[in-house]
Amino acid sequence: MLNQDRGKVVEIRGLKKSFDDNHVLMGVDLDLYKGENLVVLGKSGSGKSVLIKIMVGLLKQDEGSIRILGTDTDGLTLKELNKLRLKIGFSFQHSALYDSMTVKENLEFPLTRNIKGLSRKEIDKRVDELLDAVGLPQSVNQMPSELSGGQKKRIGVARTLILNPEIMLYDEPTAGLDPITCMDINKLINQVREQFNTSSIVITHDLTCAKETGDRMTVLLDGQFKATGTFEEVFAQASDQRVKSFYDYNFIK
Numbered sequence: 001m002l003n004q005d006r007g008k009v010v011e012i013r014g015l016k017k018s019f020d021d022n023h024v025l026m027g028v029d030l031d032l033y034k035g036e037n038l039v040v041l042g043k044s045g046s047g048k049s050v051l052i053k054i055m056v057g058l059l060k061q062d063e064g065s066i067r068i069l070g071t072d073t074d075g076l077t078l079k080e081l082n083k084l085r086l087k088i089g090f091s092f093q094h095s096a097l098y099d100s101m102t103v104k105e106n107l108e109f110p111l112t113r114n115i116k117g118l119s120r121k122e123i124d125k126r127v128d129e130l131l132d133a134v135g136l137p138q139s140v141n142q143m144p145s146e147l148s149g150g151q152k153k154r155i156g157v158a159r160t161l162i163l164n165p166e167i168m169l170y171d172e173p174t175a176g177l178d179p180i181t182c183m184d185i186n187k188l189i190n191q192v193r194e195q196f197n198t199s200s201i202v203i204t205h206d207l208t209c210a211k212e213t214g215d216r217m218t219v220l221l222d223g224q225f226k227a228t229g230t231f232e233e234v235f236a237q238a239s240d241q242r243v244k245s246f247y248d249y250n251f252i253k
């Protein structure tokens, strides 16, 4: 079945955001379909993180509407917004693990904070499931400082998944990693989609990551999406010279 036939989990229309004279988003439309990985490409400073932060309510848009899992975010009370947020997993660029906690404690933290009354056995089971899913069961008692960059990303993904989100937002998942580890993380993103039935937005400027993980991609340029489609549609048929040059800089021909 085509992803488009499964319905939308995110629908953004006419999103605008400026910081004084810095007009970052200037009328952005975005659809995320159930079960797809959508890649948002854009150079540094183009507004990718601002878009994601608005989606999870960390920033407020100036104009435009956001519909997530059938709910319009505008006008929600804080309680309603927090409930919706639990269905969105935000995997931060720098993993955002707590340095003073073990891997197990890092994973338990969002679980016990958001779901009351879980037994010790249930918590341990969920932590074990997630560590297995990201291939790091042996790291359960390690401290973040003992993990490699790629391992930290995996634990960050496990921690994001622990609340069973329907939507995953990956912010620069391969930033700062060597090419082999990037490949592993790309595989993990695809595996997470299959195993946890998530729909995902992957924010990146890594074209290999985009090609490996994206069913569709869209390029953020000058505050708007300039091209949307499959990797081939966006880059082979690009009419915008800046979209083309984005490709040329990433791939040595």
Ligand SMILES: Nc1ncnc2c1ncn2[C@@H]1O[C@H](COP(=O)(O)OP(=O)(O)OP(=O)(O)O)[C@@H](O)[C@H]1O
Pocket: 019, 022, 024, 042, 043, 044, 045, 046, 047, 048, 049, 050, 051, 205
């Ligand atoms: N809270 C803020 N206050 C003022 N300006 C901001 C704020 N957050 C972001 N900006 C500005 O918005 C623009 C887009 O920033 P953003 O972090 O979204 O870029 P990005 O595309 O994610 O870049 P990168 O790939 O480097 O992370 C930048 O010019 C940045 O300075």
